[in-house]
Amino acid sequence: MTRSAPLNLNTKYALDGIPWSFVFTAIPDELPATDDIDATQDIAAICESTSSTCLPHLLGLLARLNGDDDTDTGVPPVTCLVVDGFMSFAYDAAKQIGVPCAALWTFSACAFLGCRHYRQLLRRGLAPLQDEAQLTDGYLDTVVDDGEHGMCEGVQLRDFPSFIRTTDRDDTNLNFFMREAERLSLPDGVIFNTYDDLEGASLDAMRGILPPTYAVGPLSLHVRRGIPTGGPLDAVGSNLWKEQDDVLEWLDDGHPARSVVYVNFGSIAVITMEQLLQFAWGLAASGYTFLWNVRPNLVKGGDVATLPPEFLAAVEGRSKVSTWCPQEKVLEHEAVGLFLTHSGWNSTLESISAGVPMLCWPFFADQQTNCRYARTEWRNGMEIRGEVRSAELAGMIREAMEGEQGREMSRRASQWKEKASLATSPGGSTVVNLGRLIDEVLLAKKQ
Template sequence: MDPDDIMFNFFIHEIPAMSQASGVVINTWDELDAPLLDAMSKLLPPVYTVGPLHLTARNNVPKESPVTGIGSNLLKEQDAALRWLDGRPPRSVVHVNFGSTTVMSKDHMLEFAWGLANTGYAFLWNVRPGLVKDGMVALPPDFYAAMEGRSMLSTWCPQQEVLEHEAVGVFLTHCGWNSSLEGICGGVPMVCWPFFSEQLTNCRYKCTEWGIGMEIGDDVRRTEVEAVLREAMEGKKGREMRRRVLELRESAVASARRDGRSMRNVDSLIQEVLLASNMPIKLVNK
């Protein structure tokens, strides 16, 4: 509700500009966002859904193509997390990642840490530089003692592969769109702690529209973290969340196949927008 908010003013500027475009490309698929896409199609130029983009690219781009070098990570991935997951029981690990831009207070960091430790579950937590507002918090020795042998702290990991690993049972996330799509495509229920921007909207859809998530309140408390994670991992609601996220995963996989709706939309985008306008196309692999 702040008229000086950066994202608010960004959208005030960008939304009218979208009407001047030849097409609008969105990283989603029709079954996930059908009501929104129907509404947008009445207001905007042709809308092309091409997602989930990481699956569309994986299924349809030759390995030797420069497109295979394109990614959305801002930090270098560490493969040790995948090796750590190997051999762990199915659906036994909580994956925790608050994204590349979210920050939290030292108090929140400690509450999340002890909430995770108190569940007794194994967890893989990406604790990147800059996650805490006032510098990295030193977690107490008794926390490390509590997690010894059953959990791993990493600075960053190949999240797509982690979420597709059979050992991962729940994803504790900030609800960024890339993470949301990767969670769905991994078939993993989500526990949500949105921070800003579209993350709050994504959280609402996961928790109330799609039925694949549960939310932790802004004022983080270890007791709530523990209780919500337990319900998501083992409770009745958690089982229903898993059923629904697996249904969404099936629709995502189908849409991203060579003959799926998203890939057909990519072809239409090329023919109807890029080639029709003689727009130069250049792929740069850096």
């Protein structure tokens, strides 16, 4: 939201020097404070806290913005809300102050359908799990064939967002994501960071159960088109970690086109030390040059993610290990030929936009669904199933980089890149949808 003058609020001005006046303010989530700016997020705690504590704080903020306490803010009143689809308390706030509300669902459209089908899985007794043995005994390979989920043909339990992988019917994550998917029927419009060519079937399946739905992605391509290189907004980012600036210079240093494997498991996922070592020695055995983001807190249990010196010696001269990097620019670099990813939706879309095929190792949430679609519907990805083993990983990397399946993945990835570019070009489907969202929802008067 842009503002013509500063507010008399507890705000932080994070975009000094840009052409417009953006004002940022926060509401408390009532979670314990931490001095560790790199702390991994506790998803269940955030879900429980935001859904139970944030509505009064948001209403208080909106009241101050609207001058309801006789404070002269010097700005027009709030006329609409654009909110995170997992913060559905904001729908209630919009209703109370009488303004339209649009919700941005930050998972993929296909993963939304998975969450929306949770209630039916519970009714059929397919979830929650009867015991933890069902995580590994083949039960998750059960095909869900009731025809009501709207997902791809042959979808299995393992392909649904992972919150059903619990034995507890009262599990916080299971109930939160089921509830938020069901409450997505409440706002005046729903926004998806996707495009019609990529997820048209999923978007069609949800149009009968949701308010007007607008596919406006990939948002990263809109940003790139709208922000001139070298301009005042070019340096603005939203990374949770500090980027290392020398990564792009390393990629520029003589690496042939499509010769580098880029590895990143996102900002939240944690793995065991054994998994870290299996990935390390698999990368080493593949023979390929690689760039690997290894966060200090990547390993669960508080251990620092430390790679053994013998591994570093084995890959010296053909590897770069960083803590974080500008991922979009890395994926767009001509040297990168494969993305070893956790299949988070932002990473998936960035890879699609850059035309880079994926080797997927989904961890949790929507990642299993995104991986399934990359593997069987979009066909620009392969999946590492179950526990990673170094020899298997090395073989999959070689197949993805030089094998027949890899060539087909690369061809499909190039096609999806072109379609994403067309969708976000002037007159493209997502540009049109964005205009419709503004006219039909955000500028509409509440009756």
